[in-house]
Amino acid sequence: MTAAPPPTRLRSGHASETAHLTARARAADAVVEPGRRLLGDTYAHLFVTVAPPADSAEALERLTRLDRAHGGFLAEILLRQRYFEDLVALAVDAGVRQVLLLGAGYDTTALRLTAAEGVRFFEVDHPATQAVKLRTLAGAGLRTDHVTPVPLDFTTGAPLGDTLAAHGFDGTAPCVVGWLGVTYFLPGTACRATFGDLAAAVAPGSLLLFDYLDRSVVDGTSRYGGALEMARQVAVQGEPYVNGLTPDTAAALARAAGFEPLERLRVPDLVRRYGGERPYCCDDDFMGLVAARREGEGRDD
Ligand SMILES: C[S@@+](CC[C@H](N)C(=O)[O-])C[C@H]1O[C@@H](n2cnc3c(N)ncnc32)[C@H](O)[C@@H]1O
Structure with a gap:
């Protein structure tokens, strides 16, 4: 008889530690001097439980240590967040008024884009992480009337649509969807099912x-030792990477669900595009992004 897998961090009711790690990196980046800063997430510090860097x-010292x-x-x-925000801006310019985040974590796009009149955000996340985010936002007294939290665990088979x-x-109205930092935590079947549910839930023309x-x-088997070490650490924390893809299988998954890939980027592409002249982080190449469009006929209005 095989032993049952240990309960994951989220299933035991604890908020995602990887979401916290992401917020820590973004909060430190926000303190980096203009010109070298890569993102500038001015709200990330709210979600961080360690003191932010003083200057x-x-x-840069903290970030380059992590990067090494x-x-x-x-x-x-x-x-990836820079790319996403460019995509949201393009979609909003084209008239899209719904942004959907799957596995939103401590993403603060909604807080920073409040100027975009009439845009609604739907933030889907595991209830354990979402509860912490909501408490933090309320504690900071921030207005989030334009954000709808949607608690959902992608592994339970609950219908996303x-x-x-x-x-x-x-x-029935097009949206732009960010599903960032999540696919590798979902078993392959849950990941495929979420692609399918998402395709059924969003209107043709929506961007993902x-x-x-x-x-x-x-x-x-990766040649990147730092990536393997991170895989070991997140597994110890109870959020193991369980679902690996390749550029081709990632695009094929999207296509099979009805999303036609528009652009595929790897980390070196992101660094070339957004890193500036002297990026403080390296471009080890073991992750990628796919931007895709929901196929099908849109509405005639
Ligand atoms: C690494 S964080 C990424 C957060 C955010 N998208 C970002 O880029 O900063 C992973 C997120 O996926 C969520 N997540 C992981 N497994 C999930 C599941 N089974 N159902 C719902 N959300 C899940 C976690 O709660 C967490 O918010």
Whole structure:
């Protein structure tokens, strides 16, 4: 008889520690001097339980230490968000008024884009992480009337479309979807099912951005030692990487669900595009992003 797998951190009711790690990186980046800063997430510090760096030099010291140990993650965490925000801006300019975040964690796009009149955010996340986010936002006294939290565990088979509709999401109007930092934590079946549910839930013309982690990091054959070490650490914390993809299998998954890939980028592409002249993080190449469009006929209005 095989032993049952240990309960994951989220299933035991604890908020995601990887979401916290991401917020820590973004909070430190926000202290880096203008010109070298990669993202500038001015709200990330709210979610961080360690003291933020005092100044740019300390921030750079912390960030480069993390980058030396686990090169590639920092670039991906900070720059996937830059890409996403560009995509949201394009979609909003084109008239899209719904942004959907799957596995939102401590993402603060909604707080920083409040100027975009009439844009509604739907933030789907595991209830354990979402509860901490909501408490933190309330404690900071921030107005989030334009954000609808949608608690959902992607591994339970709960219907994403029905749950979104019950929270006021309009499945007939196009949206832009960010599914960032999540696919590698979901078993393959739950990941595929979520692609399918998402395709059924959103209108044709909707845009999706998701990221993936190389299969070689999950199966332990990656040549990037820092990535393997991170895989070991997150497993110890109870959030193991369980689902690795390749650029081709990631695109194929999207296509099979009805999302046509528009652009595929790897970490070096992100660093070239957004890293500036002297990026403080390296571009170890074991993760990627796919931007895709929901196929099908849109509405005629
Ligand atoms: C690394 S964080 C990424 C957060 C955010 N998207 C970002 O880029 O900062 C992973 C997120 O996935 C969520 N998550 C992981 N497994 C999940 C599941 N089974 N159902 C719902 N959310 C899940 C966690 O709660 C967490 O918010």
